[in-house]
Amino acid sequence: MRSLERHRDVGAYALGVLDEAEAFRFEDHLMECPRCAAEVTEFGPTTRQLMLYRRATPRTVHPFAGPGPRLLDRLLAEVAARHRAAKRRLLYAVAASLVVALAGPAIAMTAGAGEDRPVQVTATDEKSGVWAQVTTENEVWGSEVELKVKDAAGPRACHLVVIGRDGSEQTVTSWSAPHHDARPNTMKGAAALHPDEIARYEVRTKQGELLVGLEPR
Template identity: 65%
Template sequence: MRSQERHRDVAAYALGVLDEADAFRFEDHLMECARCAAHVTEFGPVTRQMMLYRRSTPRFVSPMTSPGPQLLDKLMAAVANRHRATRRRFLYGLAASVAIAAAAPGIMMLANGSDGAVRMAATDAKTGVWAQLTTADADMGSNVELEVKDAAGPRACRLVAVGRDGSEQIVTSWTVPDHDARPITMRGSTAMHIAEIARYDLRTAQGQHLVTLDAH
């Protein structure tokens, strides 16, 4: 499977319609491609809608029915439109709110924008990782935009939303380039609303803690 074909398989992988061999190869690609990792996360709301549809599908519809190429193309277009709309909302909110300066080591900053978005930033004194997060409630949970500066790459990382009940959900994942401290921006979503989230943890894929953003 060529690299460009792997990029195109992101929708099929997120919806679980790749065969076992192709899924295995795509997961290898996913560890090295931050763009595809972000796209897989963005398919979260679509995947949940598909699961709800499957549960409510009448029994006379074949359980082996799977999305065809046209449906995958439509879903890709829908995710792209949602991506652009979410980006616009974040930019409008950021322009309307008070600018938040980069946090000093060990300091966390939190602010509520006039658009209802919540913004926070923190730097971990031990790891040196800086993160800034903007989140806003959505119909099925909340949308998140994350900016990270991490010079300790290469390594695969993830953002985890920790609920007030102790439950955890992966919001987005990415790969830090080799010794590159330039900021990386990702977008994702979670089924939890802002009021249900106690904090956001940035961790490596192996579970190492990088920085925490408290959502108090």
């Protein structure tokens, strides 16, 4: 494959549509091309939008199916229903806040304990020397994931993989570790699993070698 064609494969690689052989060759190119490594990371938002579309579309619906003639009416009715529900929730929230204010600070602290907070886990592998920190935020569609990693043994292509409690695996993001650079790199990605459904995070090389594993408490 010529160099120009490799550059053009950035989008296909980021979206996971290259076959195994082409992906392997592109990862070799990725180790030597900072421009493509940066562009792969920039495809994160697009990948998340496609993931949202896939999760919201039933398997029985053809991907190129067109909207029906009554779709707009149904959408408007649904928006109106959500607005009414939002108003009711606002009234309930105001009433609850008044109760909390009257009951004192102890109840206020208890009420805040159930809120979703980012899950952060940090680990260093003694064998590989790789340090990583993963921060996961819960979303309606799954998880927003931020990875910070220090890997001074590059250059090499790496992946962040989340492993679900059901044993399933999802690749969150890919990058190319620079040559002998111990400064932290930050990448963002997304997973269809919610934080409480994730049992473990693993930073791996493209050959599948485990560089560091992280387990949320």
